[in-house]
Amino acid sequence: MTQVAPAGPRSGRRVGQVESITVSRFAPFRSAAVTAVNLLVFFVVWELVARTGVINPLFFPRASEMFAALYHGFADGTIWPQLAHSLTNFLVGLVISAVIGIPVGLLMGASRIADLILSPYVWAMTSLPRVALIPLLILIMGFDNSMQLTIIVLSAVFPIMVNCMAGVKTVDPSLLRAGRVFGTDRVQSYTKIIFPFTLPFVIAGVNQGIARGLVGMLIGELLGGGGNGLGFLLNRAGQQFDAPMLYAVLLLLAVMSVSLIQTMRWLEQRAAPWRAGAAG
Amino acid sequence: MVYVGIPRAEPPARQDSTPPDPTAPDPTAPDPTVPDPTVPDPTAPDPTVPGLACAGATSAGATSAGSALIEMVDVSAGYDNRRERTRLVALRDISLRVGRGEFLAIVGPSGCGKTTLINMIAGFVTPLTGTVTVRGEPVEGPGADRAMVFQDYALLPWRTVERNVEFAIENRRGRVPGPERRRRIDRALELVGLAGFEKSYPHELSGGMRQRVGIARALVGEPEILLMDEPFGAVDAMTREAMQAELEKIIAETRQTVVFITHSIDEAITLGDRIVVVASRPGTIREIIDVDLPRPRFDPRHDIKRSGRFGEIRGHLWDLLSGEALGAGAGAATSSEGETR
Numbered sequence: 001m002t003q004v005a006p007a008g009p010r011s012g013r014r015v016g017q018v019e020s021i022t023v024s025r026f027a028p029f030r031s032a033a034v035t036a037v038n039l040l041v042f043f044v045v046w047e048l049v050a051r052t053g054v055i056n057p058l059f060f061p062r063a064s065e066m067f068a069a070l071y072h073g074f075a076d077g078t079i080w081p082q083l084a085h086s087l088t089n090f091l092v093g094l095v096i097s098a099v100i101g102i103p104v105g106l107l108m109g110a111s112r113i114a115d116l117i118l119s120p121y122v123w124a125m126t127s128l129p130r131v132a133l134i135p136l137l138i139l140i141m142g143f144d145n146s147m148q149l150t151i152i153v154l155s156a157v158f159p160i161m162v163n164c165m166a167g168v169k170t171v172d173p174s175l176l177r178a179g180r181v182f183g184t185d186r187v188q189s190y191t192k193i194i195f196p197f198t199l200p201f202v203i204a205g206v207n208q209g210i211a212r213g214l215v216g217m218l219i220g221e222l223l224g225g226g227g228n229g230l231g232f233l234l235n236r237a238g239q240q241f242d243a244p245m246l247y248a249v250l251l252l253l254a255v256m257s258v259s260l261i262q263t264m265r266w267l268e269q270r271a272a273p274w275r276a277g278a279a280g
Numbered sequence: 281m282v283y284v285g286i287p288r289a290e291p292p293a294r295q296d297s298t299p300p301d302p303t304a305p306d307p308t309a310p311d312p313t314v315p316d317p318t319v320p321d322p323t324a325p326d327p328t329v330p331g332l333a334c335a336g337a338t339s340a341g342a343t344s345a346g347s348a349l350i351e352m353v354d355v356s357a358g359y360d361n362r363r364e365r366t367r368l369v370a371l372r373d374i375s376l377r378v379g380r381g382e383f384l385a386i387v388g389p390s391g392c393g394k395t396t397l398i399n400m401i402a403g404f405v406t407p408l409t410g411t412v413t414v415r416g417e418p419v420e421g422p423g424a425d426r427a428m429v430f431q432d433y434a435l436l437p438w439r440t441v442e443r444n445v446e447f448a449i450e451n452r453r454g455r456v457p458g459p460e461r462r463r464r465i466d467r468a469l470e471l472v473g474l475a476g477f478e479k480s481y482p483h484e485l486s487g488g489m490r491q492r493v494g495i496a497r498a499l500v501g502e503p504e505i506l507l508m509d510e511p512f513g514a515v516d517a518m519t520r521e522a523m524q525a526e527l528e529k530i531i532a533e534t535r536q537t538v539v540f541i542t543h544s545i546d547e548a549i550t551l552g553d554r555i556v557v558v559a560s561r562p563g564t565i566r567e568i569i570d571v572d573l574p575r576p577r578f579d580p581r582h583d584i585k586r587s588g589r590f591g592e593i594r595g596h597l598w599d600l601l602s603g604e605a606l607g608a609g610a611g612a613a614t615s616s617e618g619e620t621r
Contacts, residue, residue: 178434180422181402182497183453192447196438274437274483 061243066251069244079233083252086229089145090217093152097209100153101160102202108161109168110194126158130216134223148220148229155216156209163208167201168194200272207264214257349537350378350401350505355410356562357396369562370396374410376556376565383531383538385552387545389601393563394541398507401539402428414505424454427498431510433490435482441493442478445469448501456501468500471530488519495527499534506531508540512547524550525578532576545597549590550577557600566600569593 043063049055050062073079108115108122130151141147171194179189221231230249237245268275355376358369370393378384388394399405400412403421412419414426427448435444445465449456456464469475472492482490491511498506512520524547531538542548548555552571559566571593577584584590 172434174430174432174434175436177404178428178430178436178447179451180404181426181428182448182501183422183424183451183455185452188451192451193436196436199438272438274481 057243058241059243061247065244066247069242070248070251073245073248079248079252082229082233086217086221086231087256089148089229090152090213093149093217094156094206094209094213096149096153097156097160097213098206101157101205101209102164105161105164105202105205106168106195106198109165109198110190115165122158122161125154126162130155130212131219131223134219138224143225143227145226145228147224148217148226151220151224152213152216156213159208159212160202160205163201163205164198167198167205170201171197200268200275203264203268203271207261207268210260210264211257214253214260218253348377349380349382349415350376350539351411351413351416352376352397352400353411353413355400355407355412357393357400357405357407358562369408371563373564376568378537378539381535381537383540383551383553384556385540385542385548385554386556386558387542387548387597387601388558388563388566389560390543392558392560394543394558395509396563397558398428398509398539398541401505402426402507424501425503426505426507427501427503428507428509429491429494429498429511431513433482433487433494433514435490435493435497437482439481440478441474441480441482441485441496442469444482444493445496445500448497454501464500464502465496468496471499471533472496473526486519487515488523491515491523495530499530499536502534504537506536506538508538510541510543513542520547527551528576528578545594545601546585548597549573549593550584555593555597557597569596 046063050057050060070079104118108118133151133154137147137150141150175193175197176189179193184192217229218231218234220226221229222235224231226232230253233249234246237243237249352374355371355374356369357371357374358367360367374397386394386397396405400407401414401419403419403423403426414423436447439447442465445468446461448454449461449464466475469478472495474489474492474496477485477489482493485493491514494511498508512523515523528551538551540548540551542551549571555569555571557566557569558564573584573587573589573593
């Protein structure tokens with residue numbers, strides 16, 4: 001961060017300078033190390049508790065069994081095609097949601113009329129539990145993959161839309177006034193003020209879209225009966241009393257969602273550094 | 281900056297001269313009644329107003345006495361509340377002339393309509409009655425001849441310091457072409473003491489530094505008029521003094537006409553050639569005071585605030601405003617709407 005040096009004797013004005021400070025070389029790795037140890041302890045405790053047998057191993061396998069199931073699942077090709085199916089579906093659904101949700105949300109934020117017309121439907125769809133749509137979607141599309149994709153889009157598109165709208169609506173009015181003072185026309189006030197201001201909201205919306213979209217993906221696969229995807233694996237493992245595989249898929253889902261959310265968080269900090277840890 | 285302090289070859293304005301604009305109403309015409317059900321009719325107009333409203337012609341500090349750059353004639357302004365079908369009158373019977381090169385300070389209690397006044401000159405607010413003219417032309421919106429410095433800085437947080445300054449000269453109106461643009465930005469940053477901070481982001485700077493960016497942005501387009509709406513209201517007291525001194529120095533160099541809103545009496549006296557005291561509810565001009573203190577006001581050899589004349593003006597302003605503040609207390613809740621921006 002920039003430091004302000006005392007007024008220089010030469011010009012009598014403040015001169016900025018950045019001073020270097022000494023920081024341990026290992027500082028960036030410290031939190032990663034803590035997380036690694038933390039997880040290691042977690043799995044060891046899990047293993048030990050499971051080995052005592054106080055909990056029925058039918059639904060509480062040892063951690064080592066879970067990792068074994070994960071390994072064999074990848075080795076014999078039971079997991080990978082399902083994971084690929086789910087990931088592809090999810091990413092395609094997310095892209096469709098963004099392509100629809102961002103422009104519509106921006107339009108709703110910018111145009112009072114668009115907002116008036118669209119908002120009842122958007123809010124109804126935002127608050128409606130997505131599971132309720134499954135029977136209807138199956139009726140319309142059957143057990144086709146398009147049904148699974150549709151439920152992902154319906155889950156993810158509305159949070160994206162609502163956030164984009166909120167971004168445009170909460171744009172700092174004094175920035176718009178500054179724009180008028182300094183000669184922006186209508187188009188420029190959008191491209192130079194409103195859209196940049198909205199960018200972090202768009203990212204936040206996509207973030208929520210990811211969380212909701214994952215839920216949509218799973219309910220589509222669990223209830224849609226399409227016979228593929230991670231949800232199908234979960235279902236089958238449950239029916240076969242294959243607890244290690246059940247836990248393995250859950251672990252995969254956790255890793256998947258955490259890494260997606262972390263990617264977005266990283267993106268958010270890159271896109272809007274002034275929002276994170278602004279000094280004074 | 282290009283402005284030099286040569287007065288234009290215009291005849292000195294007469295005390296009762298109407299502006300050249302034929303659409304402007306005759307100031308001697310009967311007082312226009314403001315269509316407003318919520319505010320009772322004013323009593324007889326303040327007798328101090330008409331005589332003092334033209335004091336710009338004799339202002340000690342104005343570099344070109346006589347040529348009014350900004351002129352407000354019988355202006356009133358207000359805000360409609362459509363839900364309650366009422367209109368809050370923020371300003372009434374404002375007649376004011378600002379001379380070319382003059383530094384006009386406006387003081388008054390919060391909610392008195394100071395911001396509305398400056399917003400009319402900026403072109404954000406259209407008066408209900410009366411006319412606001414700049415160089416004789418009615419104000420019909422913001423223009424490149426008027427730049428504004430905002431209390432809350434209003435910088436674009438995603439832009440660096442230099443890109444924020446560039447913002448003022450890159451848009452459709454007031455656009456400056458490439459190489460000249462670079463030169464202007466560097467000059468403006470130099471002027472406010474921000475050379476070396478070109479690549480910093482606003483969130484990396486202190487409040488005072490951010491407002492320097494705001495001032496540089498206002499200066500870079502070389503506007504004739506600088507509108508400053510409590511620019512130092514959000515910076516700490518020490519920084520505030522330093523920035524006042526620098527502002528005086530900058531203005532001495534650029535020779536701009538400044539309309540400066542403040543609620544600090546000391547700030548008004550140390551900076552202003554004249555001080556307009558605005559009374560509240562609805563806002564009217566209570567008095568216009570000539571500040572006959574020598575410039576530069578910020579002289580390291582002697583502190584102007586210790587001079588007897590400063591104390592006199594200060595005491596007079598204090599008497600005016602403390603009465604105002606007490607009087608305005610009763611309606612403070614509603615009067616704050618008068619300053620919504």
